[in-house]
Amino acid sequence: MSKHGIHNHIRKLRFEHDEMTQQQLAxxxxxxxxxxxxxxxxxxxxxxxxxxxxxxVFNTPLEQVFSYEPEL
Amino acid sequence: MLSMIVVLGIYYWSVFERFNSQVMTTDEQLQFWSKAILIAIPVSIITKIVVMIIFVIINYIITREKMAGFEDERDKLIELKATRNSYIIFGIGFFVSLAVLAFGYPPKYMFISIILGGIASEIFDNLSKFYYHRKGV
Structure with missing residues (x-):
């Protein structure tokens, strides 16, 4: 759930990158x-x-990490 | 936040005790309250530093996680919003203190309003930080 309509796939991307920890990404x-x-x-x-x-860090385009779906 | 309230509460309680035990002219009252507020500023700064050091030590003992030695963009945004909220509260306190004087109450009540406004703004600053950290910013 996103506060501003911005969604992200960071968790999935971390998992796909050798289960990178939040601390490592930070x-x-x-x-x-x-x-x-x-x-x-x-x-x-x-x-x-x-x-x-x-x-x-994930070597991917920005739109594959973040997406925007305006709240109705 | 609690430690801040306790320390400032004890300090101002002792100030009120001293104030009530003396008979002063208006000029002496102004000097007394100005001194009390001037002393309260370093007292609150030192309290903040000591509490922060104790908090970092306790946090490390419990979580074994070192606190980040820097502020990132989210921390700065939270700090800014919390400061804005505390300034609004302090502004209201200052406005009330002027209104108190304008309505003919003794200067004592003006300084009490400033002190209460200052404590309330400190509380709002901490509550705002807590809220933005929990609910998002």
Whole structure:
């Protein structure tokens, strides 16, 4: 469930990348683990810079990490 | 937050005790309350630092997880929103203090309003941080 209509597939992508931990991802994009938890739960929409950094870690286009479905 | 309320509560309680035990002119009252607030500022800063150190130690003992030594973009956004909320509350407290003086109450009540506004803004700052961390920002 997302707060701003922004959905993400970070959990799935972490799983596909040798079950990368939240801490490992946080360290690579230089944020706290709590921020990764909040993004995964849809409680925080990251900045464009952070979104690109996360996509780069998974070596995938941004739209495969985040998607936008406006709330009706 | 609780430790802050307890420390400031004890401090201001002792201030009120001293204030009630003395007979002062209006000028002396203004000086007394100004001193009390000026002393309260470093007291609250030192309390915050000590509580933070104790919290980090206890947190590490319980979770064995080191706290991040930096603030990321989410932390900064939460900090900003919490500060905004606390400023609104302090502004209301300041407005009330002016209104108290305007309605002809003694300066004592003006300073009490400022002190209560300051404590309320501190409480709102902490509650806001707690809320944004739990519910998202």
């Amino acid at each position: 360290d690579q994009v230089k944020v706290t683990r709590q921020t990764i938890v909040a993004i995964e739960k849809g409680k925080y929409s990251p900045s464009l810079e952070l979104a690109f950094k996360i996509a780069k």
